[in-house]
Amino acid sequence: MSKPQVLMQMWKPYREFLIQQHCFYVNEANTRLMSQFDNINADADKAAEAWLERRGELFDPDRDDEGAIYEEAESVAIEFYRQLDEMxxxxxLSVVAGMFHAWEKNxxxxxxxELRxxxxxxxxxxAVWGADFPKIMELLVSLGWPIQGQSYLAVLNQCRCVINIFKHGDGKSLAELKxxxxxxxxxxVNPKFDLPATEIEWLNHSHLQVTExxxxxxxxxxxEFWKNVPENLYEQDGGEPPSWLMKAVDQDRKASNG
Structure with a gap:
């Protein structure tokens, strides 16, 4: 019996490189970007103090209400915090988007x-470069990797939905997320995960939020995805390639024969 041919390979050093590259991105994003928001309460207080200092230069004891000025300074702190929190x-979300798009491109x-x-x-x-997430997963299954049902795949699908909403706003992904x-x-106003369906229906892309x-x-x-890519995918392991890929293959054949 002839030995089955290897259709695709995941070279161990390349697997390690992909994981290292991803970890570097995440670690540096946390260190250089997300860490800047570690003290936003103190930053908001400083903004209020700076506002008070500027306002104090114009203080007129005959006309100004000191209590009202301090209340306004508190409002400045609250608004500054709100904007920093939104940022x-x-x-x-931008970090997550960069992380997901890098994984998808890699x-x-x-x-x-491998297929070239x-x-x-x-x-x-x-056709491969233009395929969306479900099509790429369909292709991997057809090549002999039974990835369906894996917990990390479900999480990646959630990430796909989140990033689509972050990028495009309301649409199919928002409906799927809801x-x-x-x-x-x-x-x-009601920050609970168990909102009634009627309330969820009113939410839109502006309510998208991802925790740390x-x-x-x-x-x-x-x-986990990169760790679980099979070292070898054999030609006989796979099923029928997806129709979207075979259509493109047929077009290439016709073009080369024409």
């Missing part, structure tokens, strides 16, 4: 580099 949430590059050795043409290569993962939609723990969970899912 922190947007920065965390995954497609690995697939393309089998003579895939430009249309097939373009239906399946409402924990990422936080109503500031959730961002860490996304990161760990990416690491």
């Amino acid at each position: 922190r949430e947007q920065t965390r 995954l497609k590059k690995w697939i393309v580099d 050795r089998w003579g895939l043409g430009s249309r097939a290569i373009g 239906r399946d993962f409402p924990k990422y939609l936080i109503d500031p 723990a959730q961002a860490q969970e996304f990161s760990e899912a990416i690491i």
